[in-house]
Amino acid sequence: MSLLQEAQDMEQEIIGWRRYFHENPELGLELPKTAAKVQEELKKMGVRFRPCGQSGVLGYIGKEGGKSILLRGDMDALPLTEDTGLPYASQCPGKMHACGHDTHAAMLLGAAKLLKAHEEELQGLVILMFQPGEETLSGARSMIEDGCLENPKPDHAVAIHIAGEPYQTGQVKLSRGTIAASSDNYRIILHGKGGHGASPQNSINPIFAAAKIVEAFTDIGRYEVDPQQPTVVNTCSIHAGTTYNIIPNDCEIRGTVRTFNEEVRANLLSRIQETVEKICSLYRCTFEFYNDFSTPSNYSEETFSDELYAMLKRDLEGVEVLPLDSSRMMGSEDFAYVSQKISSCSLSLGASNPDIPHFPAHHPKVQFDEKAFAYGAATYAQAALSYLK
Ligand SMILES: [Zn+2]
Ligand SMILES: [Zn+2]
Incomplete structure (x- = not known):
């Protein structure tokens, strides 16, 4: 069975986690409910973890001493009031997961469960980085200050961001080079x-x-x-x-x-x-x-991006891996703090389909296709499995 099929078998669970995060959005570095939920689920899976920085969580799967790879999912929301009318819409006026970080946290939990089931095959260590405070550009820094990139230091790091049009559910795109601008305010x-x-x-x-x-x-x-x-x-x-x-x-x-x-x-x-x-x-x-x-500029290191692209093209069955993309955006992404220290790659995960109204991220009506989450969990997990072969 492919990793995607395994992820699709647990799709309802991933959607359930995501809806919990979506209904309970939290801002900046203050994510007590979100961090507690992540820890509770990791505990149920038997994944070793430790709190890191303010509201961050680090999970560990596999064995130390060999290669290691870090998978990062951010989990903070935005200060705006949701206007989607969805049954699982935000229950907190003035707070909404309008950038999809709720989906990142849920997909990384999905990847944790997949990787735990394949732990014997891992020739090295997977570090799961559940990060607060991306929107405030403070979360990655707070986790790095608390040692998330040391003991052990990962060889590589991978981040996924969910994306609406033009990317469709089932597609994933890897970036290559300097892709997001530095930001000083x-x-x-x-x-x-x-x-x-x-x-x-x-x-x-x-x-x-x-x-x-x-x-x-x-x-x-x-x-x-x-x-x-x-x-x-x-x-x-x-x-x-x-x-x-x-x-x-x-x-x-x-x-x-x-x-x-x-x-x-x-x-x-x-x-x-x-x-x-x-x-x-x-x-x-x-x-x-x-x-x-x-935040500094976000950098997908060329050699690693090429290597990861080849691995996912070869191993990630059922997912359309789009050609490497070197285009840049003036927006910023605080995974940059990781990418300036560790050879990294940032990926975009398609999550639109023609039945879902299209609004951009940070819009009070933005929606993401829940069918995309299995693809995201499988992509995170495959990156680790392929690298740690
Ligand atoms: Zn955002
Ligand atoms: Zn975002």
Whole structure:
């Protein structure tokens, strides 16, 4: 029997786990119910595990001492209210699994059960990484700080993200190269001196400094970066003042920097800080600068991606493995923290079919085809089985 058939035999169980996670979405690094459910199911399967970081769980199947591979599934939801009308819709207004991380957690549990049944065949160790806080770009970091990539250090890591159109149920696509941008999200608070709008000579208006900063950031993104390096420097929020004739004390600017090259990234971050310092000094303001959350670029290492592609093409019966894809997106994915340390590959799992209305991820009406979950569990498990042959 193929691994896919084995996964399809336990499909109802995977769907059940997924519906539980879907009805009980939790945010960021605070996933007490989700982590407890994962631990409870691993315990039932007889899989050894330990809590890791805040709300993370690490499972271990196979034997230590040889090769090892890490399988990562994230499990956090988003702060929005669900509008699908599904019978298993979120029971928590203001929270929804709109990025499909509930399906990742359920599919990784499915893979755990498959791999436990094949444990004797594993010539090495599978590390299951159930991760919180992807949407806040904090979960992978918190698990790495708590040693998820040490003792033992995995040779390779694999992440799956569920995907809607154009990818159909039954298809899986491996990426190759740098595929998701780095993301740095800055917040700058400018401090001036408030006063009467009719008496500029007695005040320092931080809005004028903010205007120059926004303009300078745009120029840096446009004129200081190699045009061959896709880059975004974008101001997305600016707040100051209350009415017509009061000069405010403060002005807050928020925005994001995206690129694929770590050298370009370091240079941009240092240039935007320098710009704030110089403009503030010229316009007599003081400032606070925060990079509130960030992630490096996500990298599917070429040699491993080629190797995994060949293995899945050969071994993953019943699943359509699409050609390797080197296209990039300006969005970010915090599996990047793993991929910068361990040779990794990111996969997209098709989960659309013509009967399901199409909405993009992060939309309150987004839905994923439940038939796709067996394919996802089989793909996770086959990656480990084939690598640890
Ligand atoms: Zn997302
Ligand atoms: Zn996601």
